[in-house]
Amino acid sequence: MISEYEIKKQICEIGKRIYDKGMVAANDGNISVKISDNEYLCTPTGVSKGFMTPDYICKVDKEGNLIQGNGKFKPSSEIKMHMRVYQERPDVKSVVHAHPMYATGFAIAGIPLNQPIMPEAVIALGEVPIAAYGTPSTMEIPDAVSKYLQNYDAVLLENHGALTYGDSLLGAYHKMESVEFYAQLLYISRQLGGPNELPQDEVRKLCNMRESYGLTGRHPGEAILNKHVESEEVNKDIIAEITKKVMEQLNLK
Numbered sequence: 001m002i003s004e005y006e007i008k009k010q011i012c013e014i015g016k017r018i019y020d021k022g023m024v025a026a027n028d029g030n031i032s033v034k035i036s037d038n039e040y041l042c043t044p045t046g047v048s049k050g051f052m053t054p055d056y057i058c059k060v061d062k063e064g065n066l067i068q069g070n071g072k073f074k075p076s077s078e079i080k081m082h083m084r085v086y087q088e089r090p091d092v093k094s095v096v097h098a099h100p101m102y103a104t105g106f107a108i109a110g111i112p113l114n115q116p117i118m119p120e121a122v123i124a125l126g127e128v129p130i131a132a133y134g135t136p137s138t139m140e141i142p143d144a145v146s147k148y149l150q151n152y153d154a155v156l157l158e159n160h161g162a163l164t165y166g167d168s169l170l171g172a173y174h175k176m177e178s179v180e181f182y183a184q185l186l187y188i189s190r191q192l193g194g195p196n197e198l199p200q201d202e203v204r205k206l207c208n209m210r211e212s213y214g215l216t217g218r219h220p221g222e223a224i225l226n227k228h229v230e231s232e233e234v235n236k237d238i239i240a241e242i243t244k245k246v247m248e249q250l251n252l253k
Contacts, residue, residue: 004041005054007035007041008041008057009054010033010169011052011054011169012057014170015029015031015050016051017173018031019051021180023180024099029049029099030049030079030082030097031043031094031095031097032076032082033093033094034092037062038061038062040062040083041059042079042082043058044073044076045075055070060075062083064083080141081095081141081145081163084142084143084145085145085149089149089218091216092166093167093172094166094172096164096175096176097161097162098161098176099160099161100162102184103162104161105183106156107130110158112127112130113125113179113182113183114128114129115195116203118182121178122221123209125175125219125220127220128154128155129148129152130156130158131145131148131163133158133159134157141160150218151218151220153217153218153219154176154179162179203221207221
């Protein structure tokens with residue numbers, strides 16, 4: 001069984017990764033790992049994620065209260081958001097919050113990542129919704145995120161950043177990378193005239209491939225498929241209404 005010290009080292013390594021990749025600036029972002037039903041390791045507040053060492057890492061209980069810390073280090077002020085994820089998703093073992101440039105840009109613009117443009121993104125993420133804005137460090141953010149926890153493993157935070165979670169620290173981090181890559185590709189394709197979305201049948205195939213890859217967590221593939229169905233229904237209704245009006249004008253009703 002891996003020791004707490006090794007987990008702390010891993011948290012520091014992931015912190016450096018998100019810092020080096022420009023997913024956070026200064027002291028932004030936070031990371032946590034569940035080590036028991038009432039014990040969690042988390043990054044401290046007011047510290048750059050790119051320069052942490054294991055002695056920086058705090059231990060908290062399921063309420064976010066400090067159990068163990070080194071000197072001045074205190075849990076991240078966003079620990080409430082992490083605890084809500086663990087509370088509502090027992091399968092989750094790690095949570096990562098960051099401000100990746102492109103994904104945060106979409107969050108600021110109020111645009112969800114919900115277009116099926118790349119097989120890997122469909123398989124890994126499905127789509128990424130936006131949780132309503134909440135004041136940092138308050139219960140507003142956990143309450144806003146709660147709406148999406150049962151069906152999604154990644155959420156954009158309106159005017160704030162992104163949140164990902166998974167059954168391991170590496171898994172949660174990889175989802176953050178995937179969210180940012182998805183956002184970057186979607187942004188670029190829109191500058192080139194608009195993305196060519198994958199057809200519904202292909203999206204269904206990709207969603208069904210998750211099991212063969214052994215992927216865990218919640219996958220909102222059905223949300224993408226339902227979006228297409230709803231769009232088709234709307235189009236049918238519009239066509240029917242236009243046809244009715246044309247026939248009325250031509251006295252063909």
